[in-house]
Amino acid sequence: MADRAQPVSPRLGIGAAGLVAALIFGTLAAVALRAESGRGLGSSDWAALRFTLIQACLSAGLSVALAIPVARALARRRFVGRRVLIALLGAPFILPVIVAILGLLQVFGRAGWFSSGLAVLGLEPVQIYGLHGVVLAHVFFNLPLATRLLLQGWQEIPAERFRLAAQLDADARAMRQLLEFPMLRRVVPGALAVVFAICLSSFAVALTLGGGPRATTIELAIYQAFRFDFDLGRAALLSGLQLVLTGAAALVAVKVAVGEGFGTGLDRPLQRWDGNTVAACILDGFWIVLAAGFLLLPLSAIVLAGLPGMASLTVSVWMAALNSVLVAALSTVLLLLLALPMASAVALGRGGMIEVAGILGLAASPLVIGTGLFIVIYPIADPFALALPVTALVNAVMALPFALRILVPRAREVTARYGKLSLSLDMAGWPFVWRVFLPRMRPQIGFAAGLAAALSMGDLGVIALFADPEFATLPLQVYRLMGAYRMEAAAGAALLLLTLSMAAFWILDRGGRWHAEA
């Protein structure tokens, strides 16, 4: 008997964590070796750094500032559709970026609904390209996330406190000082840090809405150095800079973050006795309608704009869709092969380094890994021929932190509850894995697989580095159609992409919960 009898060996999980760490650090090392130390950063590199920081600060600040009144309104109002709206706040997480951008263009673009409205009033159309657009898109993606994080903070205030405050006849102002400000002081820094970290490594948004010397993020600069100039040294140098930035931001975010912002437990109604004045009701209603509209209008726009295009999708779009499905399927399988052994090893108390390896995906940028893989693969094989597996692998590593957050708590529960019984029945090893671990984990596996598939399906990152003109995934094809100003075809393809992503998530998540016993 080793130090303690265990139903499964943690070796596979340790191996998987080692692979992830090797991939991230190996590609980093490959990049670092290519970086030319003598040259330093040029003026356009400094501009990219400045723009990255400015847009991330603005996006984080705006997202969280707007999330405060929205979350408060959702916390203290009960209305039909509230649960649906809160569930919908989780949707942007798996929404393909390129789809959302097309939707935002339909609403806020030069010829969009909003500008047309302004034109009726005799005003100039809004400017969506550049800093405005990048921040707008980031707020679209992160306002829901920030709202969920803050809402969680609100709901973690014990109901007893609200009762006590009500008993003391606290008005809205006293309520804020007694309960809400202390909570916000605790939760807001975490939400800011998370959104800031996410926006730092923004690529697809900057690629479509930014660009040019004044609106280029570091990720976009890596792509340009690589794709347009084939300047590996400069790409490597920028990768190093990006890694330091995201690493530092992820570290801060993990330190100050509370809660996870998606998951269950957000719809528990809380009885409150304040805010019953007419003014408060109108105010809350205003924020809820505004947030719902901001979220739903672009989505409806893409459906409306895409439907005509859906009828005339070209062969190249269908081919790209097939590639995307293949990438998503491969990525999901890879993710589960990595995440399940890691989750079981963490559940057995071998946390530490394994969890760190899992979190690395948050700090690493996909383009840095992509660049590194390119440098490694280039001398031995044609990197463009490997676009599909490389994209799937990088997507799997990116989804790993989220998958572990879903899988680990349940894995802990299953091993704690059934570990001893299985040992006493001599089921250690594969019988435990097949008969107990996997069946008991099925709902969580389905959820994690659904997230991984949807994220991979919608990913527009590494694929942009590796694809040759003959090969595309669906998001890349949408981007190319946009670039060719074939907006109707792009909208049709985007609607197809949206359908595929949501279907992949829904099927896997549902499949996991199908006939699952408590």
Add this chain to the structure above:
Amino acid sequence: MLRLENCLIENGGFALHADLTVDRGSRIAVIGPSGAGKSTLIEAVAGFRQLSSGAIHWNGTSLTQVEPGKRPVAMLFQDGNLFPHLTVVQNVGLGIRANLRLDATQRAQVQAALVRVGLQDMADRKPAALSGGQQSRVALARVLVQGRDLLLLDEPFAALGPALKAEMLDLVAELVAENGATLLMVSHDPSDARRIADQVVLVADGQAHPPMETASLLDNPPPALKAYLG
């Protein structure tokens, strides 16, 4: 016979010492105050706890280094004795082969065990569709097909009502009598001990005492037991 030779079981700041022998085929109740280490003792015999020193023997063979699943031990825990996603017949079948690939003889064995505990009509149900007593019967059917020499019970019937618990204990007594197994059961209820145990191991003050006759011990309790019984 089961021999615990100068065993020291440590768990954090807690230590339990045991030096005792249990005769083959005897029925032992392990009683003592809460937190004294009754479960710790049973878990050490089952192999879930490492000995800091000493040795455990069964019929002269050392068990000390043997993994839990390889010991001649069947154990029922306080709860979670069944896998909720497996049917009754699968839960019982695990007692024969953990991978559930059973041949015809083995399937017949499972069926016979279900008949023995009176659940032949429930074979394809899942545990959630059974009452608490029926769930206990499934676990006992599995103990039956496991056919191990030692049966360890860590209060598996604690959640049942008094009448049902008595019924289960009687069934346990019948089963161990039928296949000659040795029974060690944790209990905090002296009437359980009187009901089916011929001997009692008292666990108190960091010490597991050698077995003593149930009736005489309970009628003339030593100070440690007296304090517990009140």
